[in-house]
Amino acid sequence: METHVIGLYGPTLDAGQGRKRWERWRPTVSLLQQPDLQVTRLDLLVTSAYTSHAQRLTEDMQQVSPGTAIHVHELEMEDPWDFEGVFAALHSFATDYDYRDEIHYLVHITTGTHVAQICLFLLTEARYFPAQLIQTSPTRNGRRDPCGSYQIIDLDLSRYDAIATRFGKETEAHRSHLKSGIATRNAHFNHMIDEIELVAMRSQAPILLMGPTGAGKSQLAKRLYELKRSKHQLKGEFVEVNCSTLRGEGAMSALFGHTRGAFTGALSDRPGLLRLADRGLLFLDEIGELGLDEQAMLLRALEDGRFLPLGSDRETESRFQLIAGTNRDLWHCVAQGAFREDLLARINTWSFELPALRDRLEDLEPNLQYELAKHAQSHGVNVRFNSEAYRDFLKFALSAEASWTGNFRDLNAAVQRMATLAPSGRITQDVVAGEILRLKRNWRAPEPDPPLLLNYLSEEEIEAIDRFDRIQLTEVIQVCQKSRTLSEAGRHLFQASRLKKKNPNDADRLRKYLQRFGLSPSQFDLGHAVNDL
Numbered sequence: 001m002e003t004h005v006i007g008l009y010g011p012t013l014d015a016g017q018g019r020k021r022w023e024r025w026r027p028t029v030s031l032l033q034q035p036d037l038q039v040t041r042l043d044l045l046v047t048s049a050y051t052s053h054a055q056r057l058t059e060d061m062q063q064v065s066p067g068t069a070i071h072v073h074e075l076e077m078e079d080p081w082d083f084e085g086v087f088a089a090l091h092s093f094a095t096d097y098d099y100r101d102e103i104h105y106l107v108h109i110t111t112g113t114h115v116a117q118i119c120l121f122l123l124t125e126a127r128y129f130p131a132q133l134i135q136t137s138p139t140r141n142g143r144r145d146p147c148g149s150y151q152i153i154d155l156d157l158s159r160y161d162a163i164a165t166r167f168g169k170e171t172e173a174h175r176s177h178l179k180s181g182i183a184t185r186n187a188h189f190n191h192m193i194d195e196i197e198l199v200a201m202r203s204q205a206p207i208l209l210m211g212p213t214g215a216g217k218s219q220l221a222k223r224l225y226e227l228k229r230s231k232h233q234l235k236g237e238f239v240e241v242n243c244s245t246l247r248g249e250g251a252m253s254a255l256f257g258h259t260r261g262a263f264t265g266a267l268s269d270r271p272g273l274l275r276l277a278d279r280g281l282l283f284l285d286e287i288g289e290l291g292l293d294e295q296a297m298l299l300r301a302l303e304d305g306r307f308l309p310l311g312s313d314r315e316t317e318s319r320f321q322l323i324a325g326t327n328r329d330l331w332h333c334v335a336q337g338a339f340r341e342d343l344l345a346r347i348n349t350w351s352f353e354l355p356a357l358r359d360r361l362e363d364l365e366p367n368l369q370y371e372l373a374k375h376a377q378s379h380g381v382n383v384r385f386n387s388e389a390y391r392d393f394l395k396f397a398l399s400a401e402a403s404w405t406g407n408f409r410d411l412n413a414a415v416q417r418m419a420t421l422a423p424s425g426r427i428t429q430d431v432v433a434g435e436i437l438r439l440k441r442n443w444r445a446p447e448p449d450p451p452l453l454l455n456y457l458s459e460e461e462i463e464a465i466d467r468f469d470r471i472q473l474t475e476v477i478q479v480c481q482k483s484r485t486l487s488e489a490g491r492h493l494f495q496a497s498r499l500k501k502k503n504p505n506d507a508d509r510l511r512k513y514l515q516r517f518g519l520s521p522s523q524f525d526l527g528h529a530v531n532d533l
Helices: 019-023 027-031 053-064 083-096 114-125 161-178 187-202 217-230 248-256 292-304 330-335 341-347 361-379 387-397 408-421 429-443 459-463 467-482 486-493 506-515
Strands: 003-008 041-047 069-075 104-108 132-137 149-153 207-210 238-242 281-285 321-326 350-353
Touching (some): 003 027, 027 104, 053 069, 161 217, 187 207, 187 350, 217 281, 217 321, 292 341, 361 408, 467 486
Parallel strands (some): 104 132
């Protein structure tokens, strides 16, 4: 197989005059002096400024290796340190070159500016040059050997087990960090963390974390900051604020700062949280609680990196990455006019919904162990369950009785209480039994009888109806109240099933349903339709 080499003329290392030039190492000449490397053709890329200088090098190479066909190509590069210009010239050459399948191609990256070497590497790695890289170097044993040596660099990283393993371990460490070192088992959650890790490393765009209170949005945001800071992607601080605590004029001042005298009580300048987050990460939890004015200023700050502090006529600059958290349906808030559509579009480049604890119960046990370890670290006391107590708690925690309405905050509080009450550092069955009663009491909510039913039924009649039927009957009554006729209400209520009937009689079906509970259509001012179809 023939071997063709593509390389740059090095005006410093490749140049030389007089007999002494043969006594020193010249990178491109050394390619043709290797006894085990037979180069059939060498394509020498030369900038127009050095075309005449390269003529001597070409003559020397022909003398060293008469069997090598040498082709000189002139490249137009005004500035060899201009990345865009150098890349464009080399890219043009690479795409125009006539490659053949039976040829083994090598790209020589020893000569040229560092910019040119980087461009050659990128073009080869992207397969614009279907080649391997070759690097020549002088002899390092103290002998003056003009031939030097060479090394072929294979860019197929999958062949380098050590490199692949290292990257694999590093990626796994990133994921583990985002999960606080918890060996989570929920496949959906683990896949989401993998995606978040990828996004965090590759993007500076805002990230929207959705999910119920206590699902771990704040902790994940802090972990993302730590990961990006460790990779030198952020230089500033982590600034966290719960937007539900910001109200009125104080919200503007807290977020965007103010000048002295901007309002009563403003005795000095205040930079504001956005300014403090410059070159860092700003986590706005419960962003749906922000007022519309604050939303407008935040949008400007995200798009332009500039905003106007309260009472100031000079804008302030701040460049930060935003992570927003919410337990609200922001799209519903937009529809109600409570949240700006343009701001939602800006922060929704990347959105992830963190599942509630009850939706990933397989992760409860590893999180339980994590909470115990965290308690031990913070209190200096290693608390453990008795085996029977551990079994009892897990049985309850994974059962339908455990609603975990506060999600991981409930689990954290439960562990803190049990660890505190544990005699001699051992959580017993009695401690677990007491905690189960406490959790049930905390989660217990009175079953409110729908006020709507009280308009038509007595408390005794409502009590005699199953909760399932109460909910359904309430919905039926609400439809009846909004309808003009019994048939119209029936068409809304039986919209799907009526299509399967040849002669639907919606009014009759609805009348019979209401009669089950002693109700009459006349109680809802419903007339009768002549035709149900």
